[in-house]
Amino acid sequence: MTLQQVRSEMREVAPSVYAWIQPDGGWCLNNAGLILDGECAVLVDTAATERRTRVLAEAVGALAPAGPDFVVNTHFHGDHTFGNSYFKPRATIIAHENCARDQIAAGAGLRGLWPDVEWGETPVLGPDVTYRGDEAAVHSGGRRIALLHPGTAHTTGDTVVWLPDEGVLFTGDVVWSGSTPFCLMGSVTGSLEAIGGLRALGAETVVPGHGPVGGAELLDETAAYLNWLLEVAESGLRAGRSALETARCTELGAWAAFLDAERIVGNLHRAYAELAGAVPGAPIDVATAFGEMTQFHGGLPVCHA
Numbered sequence: 001m002t003l004q005q006v007r008s009e010m011r012e013v014a015p016s017v018y019a020w021i022q023p024d025g026g027w028c029l030n031n032a033g034l035i036l037d038g039e040c041a042v043l044v045d046t047a048a049t050e051r052r053t054r055v056l057a058e059a060v061g062a063l064a065p066a067g068p069d070f071v072v073n074t075h076f077h078g079d080h081t082f083g084n085s086y087f088k089p090r091a092t093i094i095a096h097e098n099c100a101r102d103q104i105a106a107g108a109g110l111r112g113l114w115p116d117v118e119w120g121e122t123p124v125l126g127p128d129v130t131y132r133g134d135e136a137a138v139h140s141g142g143r144r145i146a147l148l149h150p151g152t153a154h155t156t157g158d159t160v161v162w163l164p165d166e167g168v169l170f171t172g173d174v175v176w177s178g179s180t181p182f183c184l185m186g187s188v189t190g191s192l193e194a195i196g197g198l199r200a201l202g203a204e205t206v207v208p209g210h211g212p213v214g215g216a217e218l219l220d221e222t223a224a225y226l227n228w229l230l231e232v233a234e235s236g237l238r239a240g241r242s243a244l245e246t247a248r249c250t251e252l253g254a255w256a257a258f259l260d261a262e263r264i265v266g267n268l269h270r271a272y273a274e275l276a277g278a279v280p281g282a283p284i285d286v287a288t289a290f291g292e293m294t295q296f297h298g299g300l301p302v303c304h305a
Contacts, residue, residue: 003051003054003055006052008020008022008023008055008056008059009021010063011213013168013205013207014205016037017036017168018035018063019031019033019170019207020032020034020060022052024211025211025212026259027114027302028048028079028114028117028303028304029048029079030047030048031209032045033161033170033207034060034064035143035145036063036064037140040069040070040140041063041064041067041068041069041070042068042069042138042140043091044071045073045074045081046073046083047079047083048079048110048122049083049119049120049122049305050119050121053083053120053122057086066090068087068090069090069091069092070091070094070138071084071092072138073093073103074158074159074160074161074209075095075099075102075157075158075172075173076102076103076155076157077155078109078110078111078122079110079305080173081124082110082122084126085121085125088125092128092129093128094136095126095127095130096131096132096149097130097157098149098156099130099158099159100127100157102185103126113290113303114300114303119305131147133149135148135149145162145163147159147161147162148162150193150194150198151194151280152190153186153187153190154172154173154174154183154191155186156185156280160174162201164201166205167202167203167204168203168204168205168207169198169203169205169206170207171198171206171207171208171209173208173209174191174194174198174222175195175206175209176208176221177221178211178212178257178258179210180225180255180259180260180264181263182267183266183267184289186280186281187274188229188230188233188267188274189230189274190281192227195226199219202216203216203219206219225255225258226267229267229268232268233268236250237275243272244265244295246268247265247268247296248296252264260301261297262301264296265292266286266290266293269288269292
């Protein structure tokens with residue numbers, strides 16, 4: 001696949017605020033964001049492969065020729081961070097301290113799940129600056145960009161980027177659009193709490209980690225799936241079924257049209273652990289869960305990165 005064949009769109013969602021969208025939002029086809037203020041540029045996330053990062057860099061360069069001054073990573077997963085090195089040495093990379101910890105632990109492990117993907121030159125590069133607690137800020141020209149840690153949700157180190165003056169919220173993978181939410185490395189209940197907090201912000205435009213841009217309905221849609229998932233998990237536990245068995249006998253109903261339905265298995269592993277008393281983000285066997293997701297899918301889930 002050449003650079004010209006990579007489908008993407010840089011869409012202005014507010015004055016000098018852009019969402020970079022990669023259809024269709026499936027595995028490793030993430031979104032990113034660009035915030036401009038005078039000569040300062042802030043990039044929200046990068047991309048999974050060298051080829052896709054080069055396309056992102058071209059789109060950024062058309063609006064900010066010198067490149068971004070800051071890169072904010074919303075979490076540690078490689079589809080949002082593997083392109084970090086491409087924007088060095090100019091950019092300062094910022095993330096929550098838990099994101100940095102988990103990125104070091106994960107390394108390039110994502111590449112091993114899809115060995116046939118052409119990852120290119122994408123060395124794992126962690127943040128230059130980390131923050132702890134619930135909030136930090138980047139001051140870009142005259143604009144204050146809030147970095148909010150909503151608690152353990154998609155991962156233990158999520159950051160959402162909030163522009164209160166424009167009503168724009170970049171959620172990373174705390175919120176999804178047209179894709180099955182995924183909490184295997186975070187928390188189902190924590191995600192619901194995080195979404196409740198994000199709803200209170202009153203965002204008009206929501207840029208999810210994957211899928212089309214929307215409004216507050218994306219928060220409601222993600223929460224509805226997760227509440228449904230908890231009911232499925234409780235039923236499965238009462239029946240004495242494993243996570244995979246429960247997934248196989250569950251009618252997806254309203255969620256059947258979502259991409260990557262196999263994530264229900266990983267989500268059930270997390271929900272089962274939490275219903276058994278595990279704290280949000282407690283370590284569980286991710287490799288086993290992904291293996292069962294593959295069984296549910298009938299083969300390795302498709303990754304078009």
